Amino acid sequence: MPFERVVADHSMTVLRVCRAVVGTHDAEDAWSETFLAAMRTYPELPDSANVEAWLVTIAHRKAIDIIRKQKRIDSSMAMVPDRSMTVTSPSSTNHELWNALQLLPDKQRQAVAYHYLGGLPYLEVAQILGGTPDASRRAAADGIRNLRKTFKDMQIEGASQ
Amino acid sequence: MNTKTNAQQGIPELLAFTAAGAEAVDRLHRQLEESADEAKILDVAYTMMDTPVGTLLLAATERGLLRVAFEVEGLDKVLDELGRKFSPRILRSPKRLDVAAFEIDEYFVRRRTSFDLALDFSLTSGFRQTVQRFLPQIAYGTTESYKHVAALVGNPKAIRAVGSACATNPLPIVVPCHRVLRTNGELGGYLGGLAMKAALLKLEGAA
Structure with missing residues (x-):
């Protein structure tokens, strides 16, 4: 299959996953690095491979690099809180959701992104994150529960202010 | 994939948050x-x-x-x-x-009678490529027979092979296989269809 079709079919899904895992500010860098790396090795990908799982796996590795960078910047800019959101998201719902996502442990956020946005079954999520499919299922379920709770608290807080 | 269903089961706001425009x-x-x-x-x-x-x-x-x-x-x-x-x-x-x-x-728009482009013949080889590389020498607005082309590339008996070189030309229009006809003036074949071949010859004023 020509790589153009891979981009057309999966561009949006990979961007969603990147946005959820690294935030809107760095998502486009993560997307670009993912597709460039994918294109490099694409000729060696077996025909039978699950292309979406392959792309999400690459996106996962690129996202980890970016999260590491973000954490370095955050610790060196500890005096300037909320860097990512002030630049990137105009709406307060997005702001709250992003904060809620950021409060999740990395593994929960990744499990939520790869299963709920990437559409991967837990078997494949587990191959990316390590551990058993059940552990990935639990991480995603915990992630969603925490997200709902934090998000609701924030909205109530926001409304009462 | 079932991205949408998955996300709706999860938290609907996630979909809106992660959506990107065209x-x-x-x-x-x-x-x-x-x-x-x-x-x-x-x-x-x-x-x-x-x-x-x-x-x-x-x-x-x-x-x-x-x-x-x-x-x-x-x-x-x-x-x-x-x-x-x-x-x-x-x-x-x-x-x-x-x-x-x-x-x-x-x-x-009839403002160009020959192409000045770098060509990559990677998709063909051997005698076919020899024929295809020769074809741009047939001038705009003129035609040649398969038979004569075979002679011109130094293999007068290879008339059918010239035909298949034209039929498999990966660079039609730019490599003008449409200018090669049967000896009796019939169109022969064309990858883009005979109507296309006739249209190109008409554009060039050769038919």
Whole structure:
């Protein structure tokens, strides 16, 4: 299959996953690095491979690099809180959701992104994150529960202010 | 995939939060074209262009124009074939085809009678390639017979092989296989269909 079709079919899904895992500010860098790396090795990908799982796996590795960078910047800019959101998201719902996502442990956020946005079954999520499919299922379920709770608290807080 | 269902089961706001507009997707695509080209991994760039004879697909490697295809060939099929025979590292990336598209436009408004483009003959080999490399020497507005072309490339008996070289020409229009006819003046065959062959000859004033 020509790589153009891979981009057309999966561009949006990979961007969603990147946005959820690294935030809107760095998502486009993560997307670009993912597709460039994918294109490099694409000729060696077996025909039978699950292309979406392959792309999400690459996106996962690129996202980890970016999260590491973000954490370095955050610790060196500890005096300037909320860097990512002030630049990137105009709406307060997005702001709250992003904060809620950021409060999740990395593994929960990744499990939520790869299963709920990437559409991967837990078997494949587990191959990316390590551990058993059940552990990935639990991480995603915990992630969603925490997200709902934090998000609701924030909205109530926001409304009462 | 079942992304939408999964996300709705999860938390609907996630979908809205992560959604991106078509504009972002287009921008990312353009960036990918550029960075892949810089990294020397854009093996084939292609574009579509409208012409008086329908949509054409143009594809090029770094070395030159690799393929010109007519709509009747099935453009998706042509891309699949390029992926299998040449390389799957293919992106729609019009920039590399700018000059070729410009010259083909000029050809169709009768402002150009020969092409000044780097050609990549990777898709053919042997005698067929020899014939195809020879064809641009047949002048605009004139025709040759399969038989005479066979003699001109030094293999007078290979009339059928000249026919198959024309029939498998990966670069129609630019490599003018439409200028080769049967000895009795009949059109012979054409990848883009006989009506296309007749239209090109008419455009050139050769029929």
